[in-house]
Amino acid sequence: MENGGFIVFLEYRVHTHKRELYLQLLDYLRSETARAGAIIRHEWMESVDQPGLFVEMIRVPDEETSQRVISLRRNLALNGRMKEMTDKLNIWMFRPAEQSSTGEKDV
DSSP, X not given: OTTOSEEEEXXXXXXXXGHHHHHHXXXXXXXXXXXXXXXXXXXXXXXXXXXXXXEEEEEESSHHHHHHHHHHHHHHHHHSGGGGTEEEEEEEEEOOTTBOTTSSBOO
């Protein structure tokens, strides 16, 4: 995978009346996420077809950092500033398709 081994992918809906407040928190969320370890790239996208539906793609170097990002962001969603602004947080961890769980290439 270009520039890093894993991607943490988050998806959630921001309440319409909280959207502007949420957008003001992006720098805060970026700095809080960086506490989990080396973040190679962190970007946000908002759905064109479903306003208020956001995804985040966080590229990290390894599975350990991915797990820390996931734990930290779940905690922020349950206890942090995002709790009152969002619904239904989904988080997934992705690795390169050619890499098996043992690190060998699949045939």
